[in-house]
Amino acid sequence: MTTVSEDTACMTTMPRIGDPAPAFRAKTTQGDINFPADYAGKWVILFSHPADFTPVCTSEFITFASMQKEFAAYNTELVGLSVDGLYSHIAWLRTIKDKIAFKDMRNVEVTFPLIEDVSMEVAGKYGMIMPGEDSTKAVRAVFVIDPTGTVRTIIYYPLSLGRNFDELLRVVKALQTADQFDVATPADWRPGDRVIVPTAGSCGTAKERMDERVEGVECEDWFFCTRQLPATEVESAIRRHES
Ligand code: BEZ
Numbered sequence: 001m002t003t004v005s006e007d008t009a010c011m012t013t014m015p016r017i018g019d020p021a022p023a024f025r026a027k028t029t030q031g032d033i034n035f036p037a038d039y040a041g042k043w044v045i046l047f048s049h050p051a052d053f054t055p056v057c058t059s060e061f062i063t064f065a066s067m068q069k070e071f072a073a074y075n076t077e078l079v080g081l082s083v084d085g086l087y088s089h090i091a092w093l094r095t096i097k098d099k100i101a102f103k104d105m106r107n108v109e110v111t112f113p114l115i116e117d118v119s120m121e122v123a124g125k126y127g128m129i130m131p132g133e134d135s136t137k138a139v140r141a142v143f144v145i146d147p148t149g150t151v152r153t154i155i156y157y158p159l160s161l162g163r164n165f166d167e168l169l170r171v172v173k174a175l176q177t178a179d180q181f182d183v184a185t186p187a188d189w190r191p192g193d194r195v196i197v198p199t200a201g202s203c204g205t206a207k208e209r210m211d212e213r214v215e216g217v218e219c220e221d222w223f224f225c226t227r228q229l230p231a232t233e234v235e236s237a238i239r240r241h242e243s
Pocket residue numbers: 050051054055056057058137159160
């Protein structure tokens with residue numbers, strides 16, 4: 001006979017960047033979802049947390065929910081998950097709204113879906129359980145998934161470390177900017193900073209880059225060339241405009 005933990009261990013996989021997001025159906029605090037099909041055409045941040053009614057997770061949910069509109073402005077939806085059950089999720093989210101303040105945020109209503117995953121089926125598909133950290137709780141995993149359902153970024157944090165949600169918004173903006181402008185974004189990039197133009201793919205292009213100078217492109221060397229990309233241009237390409 002197979003035990004539950006053997007079952008879960010068998011199912012544990014880990015999608016990689018560039019893979020299709022593993023599909024699943026689940027119950028959430030906002031009804032049933034069919035993932036990622038229900039999010040076709042949108043960016044999604046699928047993230048796990050260890051447990052309901054815990055302080056770091058509570059601070060994260062308040063912060064994330066407070067930024068939900070900002071993420072939506074970049075066509076990005078939030079979907080949370082823990083291995084707790086639906087009624088626990090509902091009770092916890094009600095408590096957050098009624099009783100908990102964090103920094104200046106209070107009475108925060110979490111309206112994005114929170115998946116119940118008591119069977120650990122979804123956590124197993126996304127490699128969210130790391131037994132060395134805890135065999136019955138998901139670590140703080142983040143999967144950024146693009147409108148075609150492809151995994152574009154994966155970030156993991158341990159149980160004790162709350163995530164930086166400004167960084168997650170920066171990641172979304174950087175991925176969308178890379179897609180829209182065919183550029184890469186250097187260390188600590190934020191909209192308005194210079195961007196990296198694609199590396200010369202031939203000796204001819206490398207020589208041209210260094211000898212002939214392309215207007216607006218500055219090269220430290222043939223493989224490291226940047227150009228300006230004003231924040232207004234970035235924002236008008238990636239930010240949704242209210243009609
Ligand atoms: C927390 O969210 O506070 C937490 C959860 C699991 C382990 C440690 C901290």
